[in-house]
Amino acid sequence: MSGIFLLTASFFASSVEMVEALTIILATGITRGWRSAFIGAAAGAAVLGVIILVLGATITTFVPLDALRVVIGGFLLIFGLQWLRKAILRYAGLKALHDEDRIYQAEVQELAKVSPSGAGLIDWVGFTVAFKGVLLEGLEVAFIVITFGSSASDDSVAGFSGIGLATVGAVLALIIVAIAGLVLHRPLAKVPENTMKCGVGLILTAFGTFWAGEGIGIDWVLEDVTILVLLGLYAVLSWAAVTALRRRTLVGATA
Amino acid sequence: MKYVRGFFAFWYDFIVGDAWEVAAGVVAALVFIGVLIHSNQDLAEVLGFVFVAAVVGIVGISLWRE
Numbered sequence: 001m002s003g004i005f006l007l008t009a010s011f012f013a014s015s016v017e018m019v020e021a022l023t024i025i026l027a028t029g030i031t032r033g034w035r036s037a038f039i040g041a042a043a044g045a046a047v048l049g050v051i052i053l054v055l056g057a058t059i060t061t062f063v064p065l066d067a068l069r070v071v072i073g074g075f076l077l078i079f080g081l082q083w084l085r086k087a088i089l090r091y092a093g094l095k096a097l098h099d100e101d102r103i104y105q106a107e108v109q110e111l112a113k114v115s116p117s118g119a120g121l122i123d124w125v126g127f128t129v130a131f132k133g134v135l136l137e138g139l140e141v142a143f144i145v146i147t148f149g150s151s152a153s154d155d156s157v158a159g160f161s162g163i164g165l166a167t168v169g170a171v172l173a174l175i176i177v178a179i180a181g182l183v184l185h186r187p188l189a190k191v192p193e194n195t196m197k198c199g200v201g202l203i204l205t206a207f208g209t210f211w212a213g214e215g216i217g218i219d220w221v222l223e224d225v226t227i228l229v230l231l232g233l234y235a236v237l238s239w240a241a242v243t244a245l246r247r248r249t250l251v252g253a254t255a
Numbered sequence: 256m257k258y259v260r261g262f263f264a265f266w267y268d269f270i271v272g273d274a275w276e277v278a279a280g281v282v283a284a285l286v287f288i289g290v291l292i293h294s295n296q297d298l299a300e301v302l303g304f305v306f307v308a309a310v311v312g313i314v315g316i317s318l319w320r321e
Contacts, residue, residue, distance in 0.1 A: 070285065075270070078281050081314055082272045094321050139269065205310070212281075213306050216289035219299040230307065237311060241318055 003155030003165060005227075006148055009203040010169030012196045013144045017137040018177040019193060023100045024133030026181065027107035032126025039122060040130030045174075048138045056146050056163040070215025072147045077212050079143065080204025087198035088238055092245035097194060104186075141170055144204065151211050198238065206230040276320070280313035 021041070029037035059068065089095040114125050149163030160168050210227050213220065220226040271278045288302050288309070 070289070074281060074285055077310070078270065078278045081277050081281070081310070082274060085274055085277065085314060085317060088318060089321060143269075209307060209310055212285055213303055216285055217292040217296075217299055218288070218303040218306060220303050221300055226303075233307070234311075241315070245318065245321075 003152065003157040003161065005203050005207065006152045006155070006162075006165050007157055007169045009148060009200050009207075010141070010145055010166040011173050013200045014141045014170040014173035015177060016193050016196050016200070017141050018173055019100065020103075021134045021137040022177055022181045023104045024107060024137070025130050026186065027104050027111060028126045028130045028133070031108055031111040032123045032129070035121065036123040036126030037130045040127040041134045043127075044131045044134030044138065047135055048142050051139075051142050052145055052163065052167060055142075056150060059146065060150050060163070066215055068215075069151060069211045072151050073208050073210070073212030073215050075143075075208075076147045076151070076204050077208030079140075079147070080201050080206075080208050082201075083197050084201030084205055084234070084238060087194050087201055088241050088245070090194045091198070091242040093249060094245060144200075145170055148204070148207065151207070202231055202234050202238065205234055274317050276317050277313055280316075281310070284309040284313070 021044075025037050025041050028040070059072070063071075086095060090097050111125070111129065145163060145166040149166035152162060152165075155161060155165075157165055158168075206227050209230055210220065222229060284306060288306050292299050292302055
């Protein structure tokens with residue numbers, strides 16, 4: 001069961017972050033040239049791959065399972081709650097939604113101000129911006145792939161399991177977002193980023209609660225089914241929180 | 256020194272983000288409940304409910320502070 005959730009969470013988390021990275025790559029490509037933007041993006045993706053490979057292998061080989069569950073589960077829980085919290089605040093109107101079109105225009109204006117750097121093949125400003133964009137946006141994905149993948153190492157989907165399965169989800173997202181970017185040639189402003197972030201936040205929070213709890217010795221009464229119950233509970237409570245915060249904002253505005 | 260500070264600031268921002276109370280609350284709940292379970296194994300089932308309630312409470316307080 002957790003294999004499907006692992007694939008889903010990794011896919012959607014990666015999609016959200018890659019939509020944001022795509023905005024930066026498009027802005028860089030148009031203002032500084034596509035060669036530098038692509039090389040920078042590829043270099044960023046390669047560094048992310050190495051981070052996942054090295055950290056993932058180190059964690060799963062050398063850290064005992066109980067310690068892994070409490071530490072990784074704890075990180076996953078904190079990370080999931082941060083995503084969920086931001087999504088709730090955005091739904092409630094207390095935090096601005098990501099506007100890829102606006103971010104794209106701002107990035108294009110900023111990059112156009114800087115004069116070309118590096119004679120010949122590579123524009124180093126373009127390379128650096130694309131590299132940093134992919135690396136920083138992808139770091140959260142790498143973190144999710146490593147933590148989620150190393151904890152859910154038992155279940156497999158299509159022959160893949162653990163970090164390998166989470167990586168498949170991330171690569172699928174990369175392919176789809178890259179194709180969409182190539183076809184549309186503009187930022188993907190219509191992607192429901194907040195809904196996807198909320199969904200991933202719910203999955204990470206439910207699994208993080210379960211694994212971190214197991215790590216500190218909790219005996220979950222419903223065993224693995226607990227994860228589904230937690231997912232449902234957190235979803236209902238998130239909806240209630242959005243409703244309560246919206247009402248509070250409305251009352252505050254009319255008072 | 257500037258790079259060391261930058262390094263820690265990056266990881267703080269990456270993991271803790273703009274809601275330190277969430278990270279602190281989760282760590283405190285894990286330590287507190289973990290100690291309780293290890294002192295009395297009979298509580299291992301009941302404390303599952305307490306842990307979930309703590310997680311919900313932590314986010315609730317953090318959201319209400321906004």
